[in-house]
Amino acid sequence: MDxxxxxxxxxxxxxxxxxxxxxxLALGTYKLKTFIGDASFIVNKxxxxxxVVTQGRFQVNVRATGVLKPVYIRWVSAxxxxxxxxxxxxxxxxxxxxxxxxxxSNPELYRELEKARxxxxxxxxxxxxxYVSLESQLLDLENAVVEADYSYQSSxxxxxxxxxxxxxxxxxxxxxxxxxxxxxxxxxxQYWLSQQQKVEKxxxxxxxxxxxxxxxxxxxxxxxQRIKDQVDALSVKATTxxxxxxxxxxxxxxxxxxxxxxxxxxxRSLFAELQVQEIKVSDISIGQTVVVDTRTSKITGNVIRIxxxxxxxxxxxxxxxTSILPNEARPDLTIDALIEISNIDSALYVKRxxxxxxxxxxxxxxxxxxxxxxxxxxxxxxxxxxNQIQILSGLAVGDEVIISDTSDWQExxxxxxx
Numbered sequence: 267m268d269x270x271x272x273x274x275x276x277x278x279x280x281x282x283x284x285x286x287x288x289x290x291l292a293l294g295t296y297k298l299k300t301f302i303g304d305a306s307f308i309v310n311k312x313x314x315x316x317x318v319v320t321q322g323r324f325q326v327n328v329r330a331t332g333v334l335k336p337v338y339i340r341w342v343s344a345x346x347x348x349x350x351x352x353x354x355x356x357x358x359x360x361x362x363x364x365x366x367x368x369x370x371s372n373p374e375l376y377r378e379l380e381k382a383r384x385x386x387x388x389x390x391x392x393x394x395x396x397y398v399s400l401e402s403q404l405l406d407l408e409n410a411v412v413e414a415d416y417s418y419q420s421s422x423x424x425x426x427x428x429x430x431x432x433x434x435x436x437x438x439x440x441x442x443x444x445x446x447x448x449x450x451x452x453x454x455x456q457y458w459l460s461q462q463q464k465v466e467k468x469x470x471x472x473x474x475x476x477x478x479x480x481x482x483x484x485x486x487x488x489x490x491q492r493i494k495d496q497v498d499a500l501s502v503k504a505t506t507x508x509x510x511x512x513x514x515x516x517x518x519x520x521x522x523x524x525x526x527x528x529x530x531x532x533x534r535s536l537f538a539e540l541q542v543q544e545i546k547v548s549d550i551s552i553g554q555t556v557v558v559d560t561r562t563s564k565i566t567g568n569v570i571r572i573x574x575x576x577x578x579x580x581x582x583x584x585x586x587x588t589s590i591l592p593n594e595a596r597p598d599l600t601i602d603a604l605i606e607i608s609n610i611d612s613a614l615y616v617k618r619x620x621x622x623x624x625x626x627x628x629x630x631x632x633x634x635x636x637x638x639x640x641x642x643x644x645x646x647x648x649x650x651x652x653n654q655i656q657i658l659s660g661l662a663v664g665d666e667v668i669i670s671d672t673s674d675w676q677e678x679x680x681x682x683x684x
Contacts, residue, residue, distance in 0.1 A: 308681065308683075308684050309675065310684055314670055316668055316670075317616050317667060318664060319614055319616045319661045319663055319666075319667070320614070323609060323610070323613070324649070324656055325608075325609050325610075326607040326608045326610070326650070326651050327652050328549060328604070328652070329604060329605075330541060330542045330602075330605060331600070332538055332601055333538075333539055333597075333599060333601060334539075334596065334601060335537055335538075335598070336508075336537075338506065338531070338532040338535055339529065339532070340508070341529055342504060342505055342526075342529075342530060343524050344524065346375065346496045347372065347520075347522050348370030348371055348375070348520075348521055349371050349521065350368060350369075350517050350519045350520075350521060351370060353515070353517060354366055354367060354368065355513065357510050357511060357513055359509070362507050363504055363505065364504065366502070366503055368515065368527055369500065369501055370502065370521060375497055375500070378493050379494060382486075382489055382494075386483075386486050386490040389482065389486045390483060392479075393479040393483050397476065400468075400471070400475055403468060404472055407465045407468050408465055410464070411464075414454065414458035415458050417457070418454035418457070421451045421453075422451050422454075425444075429444075502528075504528075504530055505530070506530055507532065508533065509531055509533050509597075510529070511528075511529040511530065512528065513527070514526045515527055531597050533597065536587060536595055536597065537567075537584055537585060538558050538603060540556075540584075541580040544579050544581050547581040550569060550583060552570065553569060554606055555605075555606045556569060556605050557603065557604045559604075561601075561602070563592035565591065566589045567588050568585065570584050585603065604652065608649070613657075614662075614663065615651075615654050615657060616654065616655065616661070617653060618669070619668070619669035619670075620669065621671070622650075622655055623650075625648060627645070627647070628644075628647055629676075630642075630660075630669075631643070631668040631672055632661065632666070632667050633665075633668070638683055639680060640681050642679050643661065645658075645661055645667075646658035646659040
């Protein structure tokens with residue numbers, strides 16, 4: 267026969283075991299909600315960089331890098347061909363104008379100089395001989411004038427005497443002799459005048475001859491002087507005071523006319539050659555103040571030129587240095603510079619956040635008073651400087667915002683800072 271089993275009752279704790287679990291989950295959710303608020307993302311505080319909004323004078327600067335360049339720079343070139351025989355200076359040497367930098371040798375040039383010198387001396391001797399001959403001829407003509415004058419005066423005295431006798435009706439002078447005396451006076455007078463004209467013509471001829479001889483002598487002398495200057499140019503000299511930046515030739519090297527010998531720069535007069543990003547150069551104008559940092563000293567200056575061309579995304583800006591140059595200033599010294607664009611009084615500004623372009627709308631995370639949470643805040647940005655940016659609206663003085671990269675949690679409106 268069948269034995270009927272008694273049905274055992276199920277304990278309540280086994281029947282409703284999930285109720286405590288649900289209650290625990292609800293309590294945990296409540297506690298967690300109380301702890302993290304509305305935050306949907308947790309960030310480690312050590313990963314954040316924050317900055318506080320400040321109010322005051324906001325200086326808009328553009329950062330640039332560059333080098334110092336000499337205002338006055340000279341390439342010294344060879345004026346004659348030759349071979350480098352001796353070098354007297356090296357790069358870095360301080361030289362004065364006229365100081366010998368390098369000695370060249372050219373034996374052929376010395377031979378040409380000696381030949382030109384003898385030609386010059388010979389031409390001077392020829393000219394002297396020609397002058398003596400012409401002056402001797404002139405002297406002969408002047409003597410002939412004197413003799414003609416004596417003859418004329420003698421004939422005139424005779425004619426005057428005969429005239430006086432005839433007026434006294436003295437028969438000792440015949441009419442024929444008197445007429446002959448008159449004719450002789452006329453002839454002697456004409457001869458005297460003609461001799462004077464010859465002297466004048468001879469003087470003009472002598473002057474023209476001297477001019478021509480002088481011109482021919484000058485041509486020979488110029489040739490001699492030219493070769494002499496070429497020989498002198500074998501001693502290559504500094505054309506200005508300064509510091510030798512570069513020596514282009516070595517001992518024994520053959521040099522051609524116009525070859526570069528050395529580069530000399532005046533280290534007492536330098537300017538800054540800056541490279542500015544093309545997107546920032548629109549804010550720069552002539553006359554703006556610049557602070558140049560040599561990493562040891564600071565030098566002030568002003569913008570004097572902006573290159574109209576863009577090269578590899580950069581624009582060259584030249585700066586005239588107005589303060590006294592420090593000892594470390596020298597050509598090609600690498601520098602940093604801040605170009606002062608403008609100053610804004612009583613402006614709100616903060617250290618520049620990542621990915622926050624100027625004159626734009628941005629979303630920043632503003633920290634709560636207890637620094638445990640950060641909420642999204644729309645902010646209007648204005649002018650930017652090297653590492654700061656102007657706040658137009660959305661934040662107040664004393665607000666602390668996250669300025670490090672927040673791209674990993676941009677979709678969360680509020681985050682918790684752990």
